[in-house]
Amino acid sequence: xxxxxxxxxxxxxxxxxxxxxxxxxxxxxxxxxxxxxxxxxxxxxxxxxxxxxxxxxxxxxxxxxxxxxxxxxxxxxxxxxxxxxxxxxxxxxxxxxxxxxxxxxxxxxxxxxxxxxxxxxxxxxxxxxxxxxxxxxxxxxxxxxxxxxxxxxxxxxxxxxxxxxxxxxxxxxxxxxxxxxxxxxxxxxxxxxxxxxxxxxxxxxxxxxxxxxxxxxxxxxxxxxxxxxxxxxxxxxxxxxxxxxxxxxxxxxxxxxxxxxxxxxxxxxxxxxxxxxxxxxxxxxxxxxxxxxxxxxxxxxxxxxxxxxxxxxxxxxxxxxxxxxxxxxxxxxxxxxxxxxxxxxxxxx
Amino acid sequence: xxxxxxxxxxxxxxxxxxxxxxxxxxxxxxxxxxxxxxxxxxxxxxxxxxxxxxxxxxxxxxxxxxxxxxxxxxxxxxxxxxxxxxxxxxxxxxxxxxxxxxxxxxxxxxxxxxxxxxxxxxxxxxxxxxxxxxxxxxxxxxxxxxxxxxxxxxxxxxxxxxxxxxxxxxxxxxxxxxxxxxxxxxxxxxxxxxxxxxxxxxxxxxxxxxxxxxxxxxxxxxxxxxxxxxxxxxxxxxxxxxxxxxxxxxxxxxxxxxxxxxxxxxxxxxxxxxxxxxxxxxxxxxxxxxxxxxxxxxxxxxxxxxxxxxxxxxxxxxxxxxxxxxxxxxxxxxxxxxxxxxxxxxxxxxxxxxxxxxxxxxxxxxxxxxxxxxxxxxxxxxxxxxxxxxxxxxxxxxxxxxxxxxx
Ligand code: HEM
Ligand code: FES
Numbered sequence: 001x002x003x004x005x006x007x008x009x010x011x012x013x014x015x016x017x018x019x020x021x022x023x024x025x026x027x028x029x030x031x032x033x034x035x036x037x038x039x040x041x042x043x044x045x046x047x048x049x050x051x052x053x054x055x056x057x058x059x060x061x062x063x064x065x066x067x068x069x070x071x072x073x074x075x076x077x078x079x080x081x082x083x084x085x086x087x088x089x090x091x092x093x094x095x096x097x098x099x100x101x102x103x104x105x106x107x108x109x110x111x112x113x114x115x116x117x118x119x120x121x122x123x124x125x126x127x128x129x130x131x132x133x134x135x136x137x138x139x140x141x142x143x144x145x146x147x148x149x150x151x152x153x154x155x156x157x158x159x160x161x162x163x164x165x166x167x168x169x170x171x172x173x174x175x176x177x178x179x180x181x182x183x184x185x186x187x188x189x190x191x192x193x194x195x196x197x198x199x200x201x202x203x204x205x206x207x208x209x210x211x212x213x214x215x216x217x218x219x220x221x222x223x224x225x226x227x228x229x230x231x232x233x234x235x236x237x238x239x240x241x242x243x244x245x246x247x248x249x250x251x252x253x254x255x256x257x258x259x260x261x262x263x264x265x266x267x268x269x270x271x272x273x274x275x276x277x278x279x280x281x282x283x284x285x286x287x288x289x290x291x292x293x294x295x296x297x298x299x300x301x302x303x304x305x306x307x308x309x310x311x312x313x314x315x316x317x318x319x320x321x322x323x324x325x326x327x328x329x330x331x332x333x334x335x336x337x338x339x340x341x342x343x344x345x346x347x348x349x
Numbered sequence: 350x351x352x353x354x355x356x357x358x359x360x361x362x363x364x365x366x367x368x369x370x371x372x373x374x375x376x377x378x379x380x381x382x383x384x385x386x387x388x389x390x391x392x393x394x395x396x397x398x399x400x401x402x403x404x405x406x407x408x409x410x411x412x413x414x415x416x417x418x419x420x421x422x423x424x425x426x427x428x429x430x431x432x433x434x435x436x437x438x439x440x441x442x443x444x445x446x447x448x449x450x451x452x453x454x455x456x457x458x459x460x461x462x463x464x465x466x467x468x469x470x471x472x473x474x475x476x477x478x479x480x481x482x483x484x485x486x487x488x489x490x491x492x493x494x495x496x497x498x499x500x501x502x503x504x505x506x507x508x509x510x511x512x513x514x515x516x517x518x519x520x521x522x523x524x525x526x527x528x529x530x531x532x533x534x535x536x537x538x539x540x541x542x543x544x545x546x547x548x549x550x551x552x553x554x555x556x557x558x559x560x561x562x563x564x565x566x567x568x569x570x571x572x573x574x575x576x577x578x579x580x581x582x583x584x585x586x587x588x589x590x591x592x593x594x595x596x597x598x599x600x601x602x603x604x605x606x607x608x609x610x611x612x613x614x615x616x617x618x619x620x621x622x623x624x625x626x627x628x629x630x631x632x633x634x635x636x637x638x639x640x641x642x643x644x645x646x647x648x649x650x651x652x653x654x655x656x657x658x659x660x661x662x663x664x665x666x667x668x669x670x671x672x673x674x675x676x677x678x679x680x681x682x683x684x685x686x687x688x689x690x691x692x693x694x695x696x697x698x699x700x701x702x703x704x705x706x707x708x709x710x711x712x713x714x715x716x717x718x719x720x721x722x723x724x725x726x727x728x729x730x731x732x733x734x735x736x737x738x739x740x741x742x743x744x745x746x747x748x749x750x751x752x753x754x755x756x
Contacts, residue, residue, distance in 0.1 A: 092625075318727040318728045321727060
């Protein structure tokens, strides 16, 4: 496969990119940080301006990359492949925010833990043959064996464990990766191909603001990594973890978080059930947050879960006057849409 | 004047009051039927299309800057708007240094952010505000006031001054003899000017002997031989230009940005959620409701023809940038505010040698102001019980902007 030379205008960084490789992939593998989010063409955070040369926009959907943008020479780094040597410039600021980034790499490992932890939810732990350094909150992709399909799952283990990655997988009826694999044939000892780390979500630097973490379902995975990391490193002055489910059957790892809550005076665990009365908080997790805080001014938040929950949480935090720039979101991308677009499915599948 | 006899009735009958209330319908017809037209009520020509404004504004070899009669009556001479040649170069040499983008970058965040924070803190727990009077105008005047060295003048006084100067500046109507139709309309401006001089003279006295880093102190000293300061009579007319336009317009721009976004609630939401979009929101607002709507003019040094209208040397043409920015040949659905429209450059800062000196400073003031407002009150909402009235033909923006939010 022929390679093309890609140059980043202001950073001056040059990389070689195959004509079947995305520009984002080429840079991340060389540990040159480019802004990105979903790597699936849906979030738009990886937009680049092509100043010279020609790209193939790949599967970039029109709702992320409009025809006008294409005309202006804008492309999605996670979808675009080079057709010639290129000179490009990211649209988003590539500021040095002091976060150490880790290169994207291909790894193999084998399944060492496979257990049911909640309704339709499994924990999969993969022991890697080589380390995969990552930041708390990032995700990796697992290949569904026998297919060319990759699925995205956030690491739930703290970044101090680079050889053993923990993932939480929720079943999607008929899902290629779940009913077709993790909830069917997958067994302890099976080999797995892993590609990572990816994503920008997470906590990796000390912050002055108290943080509210709001998770729906397996949106708990990145939060678990972030909580363990933040507590170990003392990164956040006050940390609130909200986990929402319909009934107790949807919650998991409660014992771990209750123990952390007891041990760390500045860590608070709030599981919430929307369809069951119990001695804990009842109602939608976002309504519970609304009740718990008279104001969220000066605080930050991390949201991970289905799009409806993330959107509702964003609204609640605004009502409580949290600055939007301090609200960080990771959505489960809608599996059905992406399946139709022929792209990889997301965390939830 | 032959032009008068050729004037169609709909142009001959237009009044200042109509233009100030809503200039758009009249201008839409001008753009279609008479892109460069003589308007008897003003005693001068008006250029209304983007192409005509662009051509006249940028051809500085044919067109000199000139001030409208009412503007000249308000500011006096020589001011930066109507000076030309070396005299204009000197005045721009006086005002430009503090407004260069690289220089603005050095001070603007430190200057404006604390001001914006202070004003929003004053009402953030009230749950409601008139954003024009309580935020946009005071942030706008305080930012420039502090830059100029007018820390000792209250924001309310600065606002009062620009409102009064505005009344005079836009008192443009003339009678059939070309005399001002409403001479009393200049009284507020005359009062403001007298008061400004009474307040500024002692400050200029001080800066004469004790220069500091304020812009006005630089205006006195920069480019002058050692031991001399610039003649105050050369400074004051341009001080008045600043105390009107430069004080008022960033406030208009901020208020129009909010009003524009409120006309597209989902775009408003996006901008509040992603402050990086604020710059784009301001740019579209400047196109949508240009703050300096129709306030500057040019005069030709030689006979020329623009958009089919023959203009003998000495013709005064007012550049209605607010109309140029609604030109259907350049913008689809121009009366809609749309954050996502294709980025065709707007003319809100004018063109050519007399183009706005404060483009970058003004944009940064607006950006930082709106960042602080949306960050502190992300649940800001339009008060649906109150309408939004825009006013002005020379200068235009919302009169009041009522918001409420949950506290
Ligand atoms: C959003 C706010 C503002 C807008 C929309 C605006 C717009 C304009 C326009 C349309 C002109 C006339 C250009 C022409 O004749 O073609 C102008 C001139 C000027 N503006 Fe601004 N302005 C703004 C703010 C400011 C500020 C804050 C300053 C100073 C700090 C400033 C300084 C000037 C000066 C000195 C001139 C006269 C230039 C000359 O005649 O050489 N402006 N402005
Ligand atoms: S669209 Fe490329 S990373 Fe999301």
